[in-house]
Amino acid sequence: MLAYIVRRLLYALPILIGVNLITFALFFVVNTPDDMARMQLGVKRVTPEAIEKWKAERGYDKPLLFNGDAAGLAAVTDTVFFRKSARMFVGDFGRAEDGRDIAREIANRMGPSLAIALPTFVLGLFVTVSFALTLAFFRATAFDFWGVVLCVAMMSISGLFYIIGGQYLISKVWRLVPISGFGGGLEAWRFLVLPVLIGVVSGIGSSTRWYRTIFLEEVGKDYVRTARAKGLPETLVFFRHILRNALIPILTGVVVVIPLLFMGSLLTESFFGIPGLGSYTIDAINAQDFAVVRSMVFIGSLLYIVGLILTDISYTLVDPRIRFE
Amino acid sequence: MMGFQIVVLWSDILIWLLLAAGIGFAVLIARNPPLLAAWRRVGASRVGMASATVLLAFILVGLLDSLHYRPALEGKPGQETRYAVEVLSVLDALATPLRTRNEKTYSEPFATRLYAKETVDVPGQGAVREYPRLKHGGKHLAEREDEVAADAGFTAFRAGVLAFLCWLAVAGLASGAVGRGEAPGTGWQRIWRGETAFAWNAVLVALALMLLVAVPLFWLSGQYHVFGTDKVGQDVLYQILKSVRTGLIIGLVTTLVMLPMAVLLGIVAGYFRGWADDAIQYLYTVLNSIPGVLLIAAAVLMMQVVIDTHPQWFSTAAERADLRLLALCFILGITSWTGLCRLLRGETLKLRELEYIQAAQAFGVSSWRIIVRHILPNLMHIVIIALVMDFSGLVLAEAVLSYVGIGVDPTMTSFGTMINNARMELGREPVVWWSLAAAFAAMFILVLAANLFADAVRDAFDPRA
Numbered sequence: 001m002l003a004y005i006v007r008r009l010l011y012a013l014p015i016l017i018g019v020n021l022i023t024f025a026l027f028f029v030v031n032t033p034d035d036m037a038r039m040q041l042g043v044k045r046v047t048p049e050a051i052e053k054w055k056a057e058r059g060y061d062k063p064l065l066f067n068g069d070a071a072g073l074a075a076v077t078d079t080v081f082f083r084k085s086a087r088m089f090v091g092d093f094g095r096a097e098d099g100r101d102i103a104r105e106i107a108n109r110m111g112p113s114l115a116i117a118l119p120t121f122v123l124g125l126f127v128t129v130s131f132a133l134t135l136a137f138f139r140a141t142a143f144d145f146w147g148v149v150l151c152v153a154m155m156s157i158s159g160l161f162y163i164i165g166g167q168y169l170i171s172k173v174w175r176l177v178p179i180s181g182f183g184g185g186l187e188a189w190r191f192l193v194l195p196v197l198i199g200v201v202s203g204i205g206s207s208t209r210w211y212r213t214i215f216l217e218e219v220g221k222d223y224v225r226t227a228r229a230k231g232l233p234e235t236l237v238f239f240r241h242i243l244r245n246a247l248i249p250i251l252t253g254v255v256v257v258i259p260l261l262f263m264g265s266l267l268t269e270s271f272f273g274i275p276g277l278g279s280y281t282i283d284a285i286n287a288q289d290f291a292v293v294r295s296m297v298f299i300g301s302l303l304y305i306v307g308l309i310l311t312d313i314s315y316t317l318v319d320p321r322i323r324f325e
Numbered sequence: 326m327m328g329f330q331i332v333v334l335w336s337d338i339l340i341w342l343l344l345a346a347g348i349g350f351a352v353l354i355a356r357n358p359p360l361l362a363a364w365r366r367v368g369a370s371r372v373g374m375a376s377a378t379v380l381l382a383f384i385l386v387g388l389l390d391s392l393h394y395r396p397a398l399e400g401k402p403g404q405e406t407r408y409a410v411e412v413l414s415v416l417d418a419l420a421t422p423l424r425t426r427n428e429k430t431y432s433e434p435f436a437t438r439l440y441a442k443e444t445v446d447v448p449g450q451g452a453v454r455e456y457p458r459l460k461h462g463g464k465h466l467a468e469r470e471d472e473v474a475a476d477a478g479f480t481a482f483r484a485g486v487l488a489f490l491c492w493l494a495v496a497g498l499a500s501g502a503v504g505r506g507e508a509p510g511t512g513w514q515r516i517w518r519g520e521t522a523f524a525w526n527a528v529l530v531a532l533a534l535m536l537l538v539a540v541p542l543f544w545l546s547g548q549y550h551v552f553g554t555d556k557v558g559q560d561v562l563y564q565i566l567k568s569v570r571t572g573l574i575i576g577l578v579t580t581l582v583m584l585p586m587a588v589l590l591g592i593v594a595g596y597f598r599g600w601a602d603d604a605i606q607y608l609y610t611v612l613n614s615i616p617g618v619l620l621i622a623a624a625v626l627m628m629q630v631v632i633d634t635h636p637q638w639f640s641t642a643a644e645r646a647d648l649r650l651l652a653l654c655f656i657l658g659i660t661s662w663t664g665l666c667r668l669l670r671g672e673t674l675k676l677r678e679l680e681y682i683q684a685a686q687a688f689g690v691s692s693w694r695i696i697v698r699h700i701l702p703n704l705m706h707i708v709i710i711a712l713v714m715d716f717s718g719l720v721l722a723e724a725v726l727s728y729v730g731i732g733v734d735p736t737m738t739s740f741g742t743m744i745n746n747a748r749m750e751l752g753r754e755p756v757v758w759w760s761l762a763a764a765f766a767a768m769f770i771l772v773l774a775a776n777l778f779a780d781a782v783r784d785a786f787d788p789r790a
Contacts, residue, residue, distance in 0.1 A: 014607070015607075015610055015611050015614055018607065018608075018610075018611035019611055019614060019615055022611065022612075022615070023623065026623050026624060026627050027623070027627065030627050030631070031627050031630045031631060035630045035631070035634050036630060038634060039629075039630050039633060039634070152773070152776055152777065152780070153773065155776065156717065156769055156772040156773035156776050157765075157769055157772075158721050158724050158725070158740075158744075158765060158768055158769075158772075159721070159725060160724055160725060160728060160744055160748075160765075161765045161769075164744075164748050164751065164761065168751050168756075172751070172752075260616065263616065266618055266729060267725060267728070267729075270729075281619070281622070282729055282730070285622050285626060285729060285730055285731060286730050288626060288629075290626070293619070293622055293623050293626060294623070296619055297615055297616075297619045297620065297623055300615060300616040300619045301614045301615045301616070304613075304614045304615075304616060305614050308614075
């Protein structure tokens with residue numbers, strides 16, 4: 001098992017290097033640092049000196065890949081690629097446009113992101129799996145039919161509608177919870193209830209439908225017929241046999257997103273003014289802060305790869321047939 | 326007759342190309358019995374055909390909005406004709422009253438007065454604060470302002486009767502075609518008893534609903550602002566119509582962009598295996614491991630820099646917005662081809678071990694010929710399912726991306742920009758809800774139709790279903 005995990009981690013390395021190269025190409029080759037400087041400085045103040053100053057302040061004035069002027073190892077290390085891209089592997093993300101250290105900022109913002117994302121994820125999973133199981137239990141009845149109709153309708157509604165509508169109805173008309181904001185300590189729950197609720201509701205449509213398909217696929221299998229033939233009551237067949245076996249395909253989609261929860265949700269966080277990583281990314285996009293966007297791409301990929309490895313490990317836990325040797 | 330200069334935007338070319346490809350594909354299907362049988366199954370699905378009818382209406386609006394021109398400016402005789410900077414489309418020309426009859430600012434649906442009070446000089450009374458009359462909405466009523474409901478109701482009723490007559494004509498034609506060569510009336514009976522192979526009853530019901538909504542809407546929009554007006558006084562119905570094209574392009578062109586790459590790479594990886602497989606798998610694993618939104622954000626940010634630093638490339642604002650739209654399609658395409666590519670690779674791996682492929686190999690048929698003749702046709706169902714399944718997701722994604730600020734050009738009308746502009750107005754008192762509601766409703770209808778159609782297609786094509 002340990003050997004397998006180590007091997008998977010080693011496989012992940014080339015992928016991370018690939019991600020790094022893609023972001024490097026996107027941010028420094030497609031556009032030269034000069035272009036970025038012109039964009040950031042605006043049209044009026046663009047003089048060659050101002051551009052040079054902007055680049056020097058941020059360390060973009062070095063050659064991209066190979067520094068011919070430097071001697072020895074510095075020819076490779078004293079370059080934009082090494083300083084800006086390769087350094088991300090050791091957790092050095094540089095500074096944002098406002099001069100703050102990006103790594104510290106990310107560490108501070110993970111908490112609020114998780115405070116929203118984790119309850120949404122757990123509650124959402126519970127609600128959708130139970131709903132899907134109920135639909136599968138009452139399969140081919142009117143309840144099942146209208147349940148699926150509801151799911152299709154819900155997945156055809158824009159996620160923006162859930163957020164805007166929820167905020168308007170619950171916070172503005174009914175005045176139950178604050179419309180946006182975030183607070184520490186025990187009072188925090190008042191800010192969390194609405195985003196979590198909206199997050200759960202907006203995910204019901206597509207997830208329920210998908211889980212229902214998985215359950216229905218299991219229902220038709222031989223072991224289910226055997227269980228029924230043994231005389232097990234239908235509820236027991238569902239909870240002991242179908243639910244447990246359907247967990248394997250469900251895990252594929254679910255475990256992979258767990259690490260990404262750290263990233264927060266872009267939309268929810270920015271609408272509710274939660275100081276997490278999602279709103280950090282949106283602010284960076286709007287301010288055209290290239291360094292922050294670059295760092296978030298890298299961290300996002302890192303977390304995704306961790307999620308893939310976790311998925312494989314969780315398979316061995318739920319399915320004894322799978323062994324990694 | 327004013328002169329005009331035809332403007333061909335890149336997205337126009339692509340959307341017409343797409344239509345041509347669709348027609349070509351239909352010809353191909355007609356010659357291929359298994360595919361034809363699958364499409365017949367789609368045609369028999371009531372939900373599928375009803376949603377297809379709705380989708381066709383959207384596509385028609387989108388196509389009308391994809392023929393662009395620049396009207397000639399009125400100049401002195403003998404002068405060289407000059408053309409307006411503004412690029413218009415055939416849809417704009419058809420909806421000229423909607424486009425030009427702008428108010429000053431917000432007004433509610435069917436309102437005759439503005440949303441906000443203004444200081445107006447009334448002769449004899451001096452300056453008075455009141456809700457000024459709209460310049461266009463309900464103008465024909467003059468002093469009978471309180472009769473809006475009766476007037477609109479009567480107009481809607483007349484339009485409804487007209488819509489019903491239109492529908493009867495279409496339904497009559499359809500039943501004539503169904504019951505050709507039989508006693509009169511049998512076609513009609515067979516349609517409503519659901520005895521036709523093609524789901525005519527669903528199509529006709531969907532058409533009836535659409536006509537009953539569209540014709541009165543069209544008629545009323547000549548006298549009122551049916552969905553109200555927005556902040557700068559533009560008719561919301563007009564904006565909805567303009568948004569359709571943006572949504573369609575995002576949904577269709579993106580798939581078109583990613584399709585060749587996904588199909589080619591997927592087949593090559595699955596068929597040739599070896600280093601090609603390793604390289605392609607590496608490529609899509611890397612792209613796949615970057616969270617979609619972030620990759621799109623990074624790429625759009627970079628595209629913005631390119632567009633902003635090269636203003637000399639574009640002669641009109643419409644061209645710039647158009648290029649940005651296309652670039653967005655490309656970026657979405659590049660981030661979304663990996664799933665289809667993996668599916669196709671897996672399926673090709675299975676197919677290449679089958680006897681008939683091995684027989685072809687033993688006969689010395691070249692690899693490319695095997696791929697084109699034997700593998701590609703057997704992958705078509707996966708491609709078609711992916712194509713229709715992606716559409717609705719992309720339309721929804723456009724709205725979210727536009728909100729985040731990495732969507733279409735802010736000057737381009739789309740559901741996303743409409744929602745983005747309207748969402749702050751919920752904070753006003755009284756609430757300005759109509760713009761937001763109309764955008765969400767139109768998007769919901771489009772996406773719901775697309776989802777239902779996709780389900781019908783998947784059920785017909787998926788051999789497991």
